[in-house]
Amino acid sequence: MLIAKRPQRTLARAAEVRGVGFFHGADVTMRFLPADPDTGVRFIRTDLPDRPSVAARVSQVIPTQRRTAVQDGPAVVELIEHVMAALAGLQIDNCLIEIDAPECPGCDGSSRVFVETLDAAGVVDQDRPRQTLTIERSFTVREGDAVLAAHPNATDGLTLSYHLDYGQDSPIGNQSFLLSLSPESFRSEVAASRTFLLEHEAKSLRAAGIGLRATEKDVLLFGPDGVVGNTLRFPDECARHKVLDMIGDLALLGMDLHGFVVAHRSGHHANASLVRKLLQSIEKEKEKEADPWAPPLPLRSDGTIDIQGILEILPHRYPMLLLDRVLELQAGRRVVGLKNVSFNEPFFQGHWPGRPIMPGVLIIEAMAQAAGILIASSVNRSGRAAVIASIDDVKLRRPVVPGDQLRIEIVAHKIKTTSASVTGVAKVGDALAAQAKIRFVMIDAPAA
Known part of the structure; x- marks a missing residue:
């Protein structure tokens, strides 16, 4: 069911983040700009001729490993999930993002830098309602051992749960995390959680020329004995980061989501698949309710019915x-x-x-x-x-x-x-x- 729960919001003024892309290693400058109602989130590649842009919508998602990327013609932007999570977590609906590289800056592997920057810029309400999809039946995505499901929620809002289980031999132990999403809970419980990978995975990526400028201080690297060259911010930081990724990917729906989303070992691909299922359900509902043969109501000229x-x-x-x-x-x-x-x-x-x-x-x-x-x-x-x-x-x-x-x-x-x-x-x-x-x-x- 689609309803309007709150006004749309955008930034009060422009903001900027500089950093290094984790995958391609380029220096990146991102400028966050206020946008008109119903604009949504749109990335503008300022480094390319004619400044092509791409909307942050699931219809623009392209297959990539270990990250979420969108493309529209020559405009490709990768690693958008941490930026999208910050915008969605703070309920910023309309934003133009100028970027001069093919991927977003990795910063410290979390959304914290983006949240601090956006908070400093400020947020303003707009004179247009924000659409919300309220889940009324369950949807499930299965990919091997991974399961992602969206269910109706007993209360308004979005609740997310993630269970992380890489097996007994993994240096990352089993973790679970539950979050009732709000701007306050996002800031305090999720925004600072960092991306993570295993030490042998990092070596393979570097051998392929990926992540050459990323260090142990930028991401959580797990060796056989635990975290290498860094310390955890939360005991369950990995599960929290998975919830952060879910928030960013679910933002590609283009509207707020009210429901209870439960994940087990799922990732970016499953998140995008769930968003597509939800959008398909909206279209099917519209098709059912759109009946050209429905007789018109017998309204009088003054809009009343006698x-x-x-x-x-x-x-x-x-x-x-x-x-x-x-x-x-x-x-x-x-x-x-x-x-x-x-x-x-x-x-x-x-x-x-x-x-x-x-x-x-x-x-x-x-x-x-x-x-x-x-x-x-x-x-x-x-x-x-x-x-x-x-x-x-x-x-x-x-x-x-x-x-x-x-x-x-x-x-x-x-x-x-x-x-x-x-x-x-x-x-x-x-x-x-x-x-x-x-x-x-x-x-x-x-x-x-």
């Missing part, structure tokens, strides 16, 4: 039709409806003689009918009906009596082809009469 239009949309009839007019409609987002409560309502005969009060359950039913209009604005209503599946957090605040005009306001949480959930309130004047959260399932039914 009783005749309501009868076209809802299957309810006397005495159970409890909505008289739709005053406002923002398709798929919000609806405001009206119920005129008359003494002639049939339920007043028994509820109660001498003291007529509208039953609370019928107030909730009126809210559900208004929600039905909202659902019909997003999905094809032909041959389908929204049926209440659950009602939660119900509160009845004041009696509704003959002569009252019930104003019903419904806000959508999610509307899909198979289900929907909303929050609603009913008011008499400015006084709250009732409120509830209502969940629906879609069933086959005759058209209204």
Whole structure:
């Protein structure tokens, strides 16, 4: 489900980082620049003719070993995961990055230098919402012994877990790390964790001409007896760095992610594969919900829907039709409806003689009918009906009596082809009469 949880953010001013590329050994200067809303993150190769650029999106990822790289024509930028992790961890959504080499500077093998630089530049909110993908079902990527899975989360936000296990003979012992991601937790628990490799792997890379300028002080190098020429910042620093890499690679989704991502021995390739699966799920959902044959809603010229239009949309009839007019409609987002409560309502005969009060359950039913209009604005209503599946957090605040005009306001949480959930309130004047959260399932039914 796609929702908007917060405003987009960019840098308050430009910032610069200088360093050496770990793989190619070139001197690198990176300039981080503010960018307009919806720009995303884009790398600009200032060392190439015409300054070609490449977006930091999974569609631009190219196969590389031990790092994440993106390419668009002549513009290739490698080792982007630590930069992307810093931007995502600090919730910086729009940024232009000028770079004069084919890879990002390695710095100390972590995101710490980037975080310090970006923090010094400052961050500002923008007047556009940031899209968030909330995971509603599980997705799994398997690559040999490696497993990466994304599940729905019990709370808002992104939680990441990594279990590192290279076997009994590895100098790197088994480690696990769990993180609830926020800018604060990223700074304190993840940003300083450094990239790592085994001593014999480093020798093989150097023999191939890779990493010639990187030293034991730049990365965590593990020999048979443990770390060589360096000290750990955290006992589980390797697992923490794997989570850092996950954050950077998941940022290639191009939106925030809410869910619980669990990894076992996975790496950059699996991370990118998961992002592709998530994007494919969004496209499939859009295809299901995009129906060119859905009949238009019977809106009047002023944007309202009268009783005749309501009868076209809802299957309810006397005495159970409890909505008289739709005053406002923002398709798929919000609806405001009206119920005129008359003494002639049939339920007043028994509820109660001498003291007529509208039953609370019928107030909730009126809210559900208004929600039905909202659902019909997003999905094809032909041959389908929204049926209440659950009602939660119900509160009845004041009696509704003959002569009252019930104003019903419904806000959508999610509307899909198979289900929907909303929050609603009913008011008499400015006084709250009732409120509830209502969940629906879609069933086959005759058209209204």
